[in-house]
């Protein structure tokens with residue numbers, strides 16, 4: 317018996333590819349693609365049966381040829397500061413995490429792009445997992461739809477899209493899954509979809525230099541660089557990617573990056589006590605960034621068991637910031653969000669995913 321035909325994951329298709337699929341595979345007219353796309357990405361529908369303004373016949377045809385791959389909320393943990401960490405289960409039994417961070421003026425979601433991560437940064441729990449697989453565009457976008465649903469329900473909101481900002485700083489290196497990221501961004505920014513502005517989306521990378529160039533040419537969202545060191549020696553110790561593309565290569569790519577007017581590149585700098593937080597580090601850092609339109613986010617480290625680094629104290633962080641400010645480098649000490657639920661930077665590594673790989 318021939319194997320059953322593979323179903324098309326319609327939530328992973330760009331708007332154009334969805335229209336092609338409907339016309340070529342189902343013989344449908346173009347306006348049906350607009351209807352289906354809006355159900356998928358404006359309303360975040362998770363089944364064809366919800367799509368009540370599509371005829372029953374079309375819904376049945378869709379079920380034969382297509383599917384909406386589920387991403388199921390598996391766990392949620394609430395921090396005292398209002399942050400909520402969601403854990404989602406993929407259809408193949410993997411787990412990923414997304415972190416919701418509400419503030420007065422914005423509601424931000426930190427989105428994952430891979431299951432695990434290949435970059436092996438030594439201060440990061442996700443890095444200890446290794447890379448399991450890339451997330452599909454549908455799975456990347458589904459995190460946003462799922463959390464929009466949760467926020468609507470929890471906060472009793474009518475609006476379809478309560479989330480205002482997205483940061484791609486969750487599990488995985490976004491530029492290591494660039495094609496799927498790009499499709500996901502196009503969906504998230506589309507007017508018939510969630511319609512996020514490019515000004516409200518930031519993608520963070522450890523510095524995959526050739527991909528930074530493509531990212532600048534092929535998308536229009538904001539760039540953040542996870543720098544975390546002031547010398548190559550330091551950076552190569554904690555971020556293996558630096559052995560391939562060192563600080564100079566990375567900053568050259570930043571200088572060439574096509575920045576929109578008035579925009580700056582954000583440099584994230586996780587402060588590690590006694591490792592990269594001295595006065596000399598601050599002086600070197602400001603020199604490195606001298607000719608780049610930059611903003612520095614100083615991130616107090618969230619200690620992880622077994623990784624061996626310690627948090628820089630508040631006073632040291634402020635002294636470090638002041639040295640940057642003296643040279644007119646805009647620097648901010650970021651508040652720790654969700655630290656009590658292991659939802660802060662570098663802490664995303666759900667236990668089940670680790671356990672699944674542990675030898676028995």
Ligand code: SF4
Nearest residue numbers: 433435437440443488
């Ligand atoms: S810091 Fe980011 S890139 Fe580095 S291991 Fe963690 S998830 Fe991967």
